[in-house]
Amino acid sequence: MSKRSLTIALFSFWTFAAFGAPSTEDPELAQAKVEISEGKLDQAIARLESAADTGEVHPDVAFSRGVAYLRRALSERAKPGDHGQATAGFRETLLLRPGDQEAALALEQTRLAVARKSATRGEQVQDTLGLGERALLWLDPWVLFWLSVGASALTTLGVVLVRVGPRSAKSAASLLAGICASVLLVSAPLTWLAATTAESLDLGIIIAERAPLLDEAGRARKGVAPLREATEVRILESRGPLLRLSFGEGTSFVRADQVRRLRLPR
Amino acid sequence: MRTGAAVALLAAASVLTTFVGHPVAHAAEVRAETAARRVAVGQTFTVEVTAILDDGDGSAQGPKLPIQGAAEVSGPSIFSQRRVVMRNFDVTTENNVVATYEITPTQPGRLVLGPGSFTVDGRRLEANTLTVEVVEGPAQAAPPGRTRRRDPFGFGHDPFGQDPFGQDPFGRQPTDPPSQSPFDLFRRRSGLSAYPDAPAELALPNAPNDIGFLVAKLDQPEAVIGEPVVLSIYAYGARGAFREVSPTEPALSDFLSYASVETSHEQPFYRTEIQGREFLVVKLRELVLVPLRAGQLEIGSMRAILRGRGYPSKNSPLGTLTESPPLRLPVREPPQTDRPPGYRLGDVGRFELAATVEPREVEQAGFFSVKLSLSGRGNVPGSIDMPEVPGVVWGEPTVRGEVSVEDRELVGSRTLEFTVRATTAGTIELGKISLPHFDPATERYRIATAALGSIHVTPRAGAPAPSQDPSPSTAQPGEPTLLLAIEPRTNKGAWRAARSAPPVWGLAAAVLAPGLVWLLLLVPTALGALGARLRSGRSKQRHLDFGPLIALEKEKGRAELARELEQIAYRLIEEKTGLRARAILKEHLAARMTQAGLLGQLASDLQALLIELDAARFHVAGSTEAEASLAERARPILLSLWKAPSARKDTP
Numbered sequence: 001m002s003k004r005s006l007t008i009a010l011f012s013f014w015t016f017a018a019f020g021a022p023s024t025e026d027p028e029l030a031q032a033k034v035e036i037s038e039g040k041l042d043q044a045i046a047r048l049e050s051a052a053d054t055g056e057v058h059p060d061v062a063f064s065r066g067v068a069y070l071r072r073a074l075s076e077r078a079k080p081g082d083h084g085q086a087t088a089g090f091r092e093t094l095l096l097r098p099g100d101q102e103a104a105l106a107l108e109q110t111r112l113a114v115a116r117k118s119a120t121r122g123e124q125v126q127d128t129l130g131l132g133e134r135a136l137l138w139l140d141p142w143v144l145f146w147l148s149v150g151a152s153a154l155t156t157l158g159v160v161l162v163r164v165g166p167r168s169a170k171s172a173a174s175l176l177a178g179i180c181a182s183v184l185l186v187s188a189p190l191t192w193l194a195a196t197t198a199e200s201l202d203l204g205i206i207i208a209e210r211a212p213l214l215d216e217a218g219r220a221r222k223g224v225a226p227l228r229e230a231t232e233v234r235i236l237e238s239r240g241p242l243l244r245l246s247f248g249e250g251t252s253f254v255r256a257d258q259v260r261r262l263r264l265p266r
Numbered sequence: 267m268r269t270g271a272a273v274a275l276l277a278a279a280s281v282l283t284t285f286v287g288h289p290v291a292h293a294a295e296v297r298a299e300t301a302a303r304r305v306a307v308g309q310t311f312t313v314e315v316t317a318i319l320d321d322g323d324g325s326a327q328g329p330k331l332p333i334q335g336a337a338e339v340s341g342p343s344i345f346s347q348r349r350v351v352m353r354n355f356d357v358t359t360e361n362n363v364v365a366t367y368e369i370t371p372t373q374p375g376r377l378v379l380g381p382g383s384f385t386v387d388g389r390r391l392e393a394n395t396l397t398v399e400v401v402e403g404p405a406q407a408a409p410p411g412r413t414r415r416r417d418p419f420g421f422g423h424d425p426f427g428q429d430p431f432g433q434d435p436f437g438r439q440p441t442d443p444p445s446q447s448p449f450d451l452f453r454r455r456s457g458l459s460a461y462p463d464a465p466a467e468l469a470l471p472n473a474p475n476d477i478g479f480l481v482a483k484l485d486q487p488e489a490v491i492g493e494p495v496v497l498s499i500y501a502y503g504a505r506g507a508f509r510e511v512s513p514t515e516p517a518l519s520d521f522l523s524y525a526s527v528e529t530s531h532e533q534p535f536y537r538t539e540i541q542g543r544e545f546l547v548v549k550l551r552e553l554v555l556v557p558l559r560a561g562q563l564e565i566g567s568m569r570a571i572l573r574g575r576g577y578p579s580k581n582s583p584l585g586t587l588t589e590s591p592p593l594r595l596p597v598r599e600p601p602q603t604d605r606p607p608g609y610r611l612g613d614v615g616r617f618e619l620a621a622t623v624e625p626r627e628v629e630q631a632g633f634f635s636v637k638l639s640l641s642g643r644g645n646v647p648g649s650i651d652m653p654e655v656p657g658v659v660w661g662e663p664t665v666r667g668e669v670s671v672e673d674r675e676l677v678g679s680r681t682l683e684f685t686v687r688a689t690t691a692g693t694i695e696l697g698k699i700s701l702p703h704f705d706p707a708t709e710r711y712r713i714a715t716a717a718l719g720s721i722h723v724t725p726r727a728g729a730p731a732p733s734q735d736p737s738p739s740t741a742q743p744g745e746p747t748l749l750l751a752i753e754p755r756t757n758k759g760a761w762r763a764a765r766s767a768p769p770v771w772g773l774a775a776a777v778l779a780p781g782l783v784w785l786l787l788l789v790p791t792a793l794g795a796l797g798a799r800l801r802s803g804r805s806k807q808r809h810l811d812f813g814p815l816i817a818l819e820k821e822k823g824r825a826e827l828a829r830e831l832e833q834i835a836y837r838l839i840e841e842k843t844g845l846r847a848r849a850i851l852k853e854h855l856a857a858r859m860t861q862a863g864l865l866g867q868l869a870s871d872l873q874a875l876l877i878e879l880d881a882a883r884f885h886v887a888g889s890t891e892a893e894a895s896l897a898e899r900a901r902p903i904l905l906s907l908w909k910a911p912s913a914r915k916d917t918p
Contacts, residue, residue, distance in 0.1 A: 024757065024758075025756050025757050026756065026757060026758045029754070029755055029756045029757070029758065030756040032754060033753070033754045033755070033756050036754050038654075039654060039656060040654040041654065042651055042652070042653075042654050043607075043608075043653075043654055044754075046607050046608040046651065047607050050605065050607045050608070050609065053599075053602075053605070053609075053611070054602050054605070055602070058758055058761070059759070059761050060755045060757060060758050060759055061758070063754070063755055064754035064755050067752055067753065067754040068754065070749055070752065071750070074749060074750060076659055077659065077660070096761055097759075097761045102752070105752075106749075106752045109749050109752075110749065113749060141767055141768050142768055144768075145768035145772065145773060145776075148773060148776045148777070149772070149776045151776075152775075152776035152777065152779050152780060153779075155779075155780040156779050156780045156783045158780075159780050159783050159784045159787070160783060160787065163784070163787040163788075164787065177780070181780060184776065184777065184780070188773055188776060188777045191768060191773055192770070192773060195767035195768055196767070198767070199767055239519070240519025240520050241519060241520070241558070
């Protein structure tokens with residue numbers, strides 16, 4: 001068995017173990033796939049957007065929507081914002097199912113395509129999310145939680161052995177308790193931070209080719225480059241037709257119709 | 267001579283006929299007028315910019331009055347009047363559009379007003395420039411707004427104008443609203459009964475203010491996204507006629523807004539009675555609003571100053587400031603049930619769709635036109651999703667047409683013209699166009715459709731054969747094929763639907779567990795120490811009973827007695843002084859105990875006793891008498907120590 005096959009097998013096992021039983025075919029998704037393969041991309045997009053409009057939140061629906069937009073972005077009928085919409089679909093999939101490797105690959109490739117397109121125009125895709133926020137979003141709070149629980153259990157065992165164990169085991173027990181306590185001290189705050197970040201962050205993707213940064217009154221800010229398509233942004237609040245974004249150390253506004261908010265179950 | 271005179275008479279008659287008999291061509295003109303020439307700082311005066319239009323002229327729009335100098339400007343308030351004018355024995359009608367500005371200088375100096383201007387038939391016509399001198403000093407009564415009131419009958423002078431004695435024959439004050447007809451004055455004089463009664467929907471159970479107030483109303487309590495609702499704002503005034511001044515429009519950030527009434531100047535006044543008090547009511551604004559999102563959408567307050575003779579300067583020097591309360595409109599999405607695929611939020615109304623395609627036969631790679639006509643009531647969309655058709659490429663549409671308000675309803679039409687390129691030869695079925703929309707009247711979805719039919723595309727010489735692949739999705743040159751290899755999914759895989767955070771109590775338990783266990787393990791040790799301490803406390807010498815000691819001496823000998831006495835002595839010393847006397851050399855013991863607070867004699871006796879006991883423990887000497895005397899000797903000293911007050915300090 002090659003290393004790749006082993007990885008896939010392990011990943012499949014992990015997916016099965018983590019997310020339960022295998023799924024059955026969904027008629028709407030199947031129909032959307034047929035439409036995509038026939039080139040009826042608008043119909044497929046309408047179908048998948050309709051599902052989103054009904055309030056359905058599902059990683060596979062979001063993924064298929066991303067694929068439909070991506071296909072249209074690469075076709076002759078591309079519309080401005082298709083790359084951004086595709087990015088939003090894949091990003092939503094990853095937020096809903098952090099271990100989805102295919103979505104991670106699709107997201108990366110779509111962003112590369114946007115970056116390539118921007119680079120040919122001499123523009124640069126900015127990143128408005130901080131490194132910390134990005135890292136915390138990447139972490140799975142539940143994995144960290146179980147890591148904390150395990151470290152806590154081992155620390156407790158070490159403590160018990162230090163106090164009541166045989167003299168010969170006390171050194172090893174001290175070492176075990178020390179290492180596990182260190183892990184616990186790191187993983188527990190990270191768990192809390194990752195959970196609160198995932199709960200409180202309101203994320204969106206720019207779906208216009210350029211989204212000019214505006215001031216509170218909706219006037220374009222001079223001397224500030226617009227946000228490029230597919231940029232991930234953190235939304236602080238909605239003010240009528242504008243959204244206030246966290247932008248580096250400050251905040252800025254963009255038009256709400258230029259941002260697709262990522263839908264996450266709260 | 268007679269002939270010459272006749273010729274001269276004819277010439278004169280001809281000239282007279284030319285200039286008198288025919289009407290003189292009268293072009294549109296703009297005038298600016300003010301009575302103020304010298305005003306004080308803070309004294310408000312008015313400037314009127316009037317566009318005088320003949321019957322043949324178009325409408326006058328966009329009044330402007332540039333001002334040089336420090337002043338606050340409000341307005342313009344615009345009204346129009348129609349007059350009959352007699353010029354050179356020719357009677358014509360004239361339309362005047364008057365823009366009134368109220369100007370309050372803020373610094374002494376000179377104000378240059380104008381040139382005021384209007385746009386008439388696409389041309390901007392300018393008036394003369396006015397100059398007003400502003401001086402320091404208390405504000406005086408405002409000068410009249412106009413130097414010359416226009417007469418309603420076109421005689422060039424107002425017969426009801428200022429009388430020769432400088433008084434208005436009707437006592438009208440300069441700040442009165444401008445009369446729109448001479449009968450208005452009589453109507454005001456005769457009280458509010460001259461106004462028609464207000465419709466029932468304008469009746470109010472109570473008045474929030476005795477002088478004047480604004481009321482905003484919506485024609486429906488809730489709406490769906492894209493459904494037009496009508497916002498009406500009325501002004502109520504109890505002090506006679508008024509006009510709105512310095513209005514602030516309501517904030518409508520979550521709506522598209524279409525105005526059907528933009529100002530109250532041409533709206534009729536009605537009379538209504540609220541709690542036995544008569545009010546005049548007039549509609550200030552009527553707006554058709556289209557909500558853009560779901561939620562509790564806020565409609566901001568409108569503010570306006572009610573200006574009139576009976577309206578006191580309340581919160582504003584110009585009159586009574588009034589404000590409508592803000593409103594909230596619950597807006598929801600149209601129902602999810604039966605929502606057709608392709609429905610776009612906001613497409614609400616009742617629309618009809620028609621389409622024309624021409625020509626029906628084109629050469630391969632040629633172009634043809636598809637024109638869509640969309641009309642109906644409601645928020646008519648400006649775009650339509652076109653069908654996927656292999657073999658054609660749709661261009662961006664040219665959109666014409668607009669939406670307007672008719673009888674409090676949005677109506678309109680749009681024409682979308684697409685230029686379409688036929689890329690493959692053969693007969694291409696264009697299919698049909700659908701516009702799913704929600705009809706709020708029936709609370710159901712409708713689909714407006716228009717069939718496009720088919721076109722015949724003739725092959726072009728040298729063109730490649732038609733592709734069998736129906737997919738119009740082809741990768742651009744240079745695009746990574748990896749992106750096209752990503753396939754959509756057909757299964758809805760399991761996932762953690764509730765992205766719930768780990769329980770905080772679980773995390774807290776994980777953090778606290780090792781510490782708690784550590785503490786639990788410390789408990790036995792701590793309990794042992796506590797027990798020892800308790801035992802130690804319990805063993806305090808409550809009394810000294812020498813009977814057992816004497817018995818002990820007899821049973822176990824002198825050394826044992828000495829040991830026991832020594833323990834009693836040390837315990838009492840520690841109890842009384844806190845000194846651990848065992849660790850102190852016997853020679854220094856008296857001094858330390860004295861330092862610790864014991865009486866010097868007692869300390870010396872104790873030192874001597876302990877030395878003696880020490881010796882007795884290790885040296886077997888003396889007689890039974892002497893042994894008996896050890897207990898007797900120790901007794902008074904230990905009793906004295908036992909009775910001595912405690913000199914124990916906090917630190918041993």
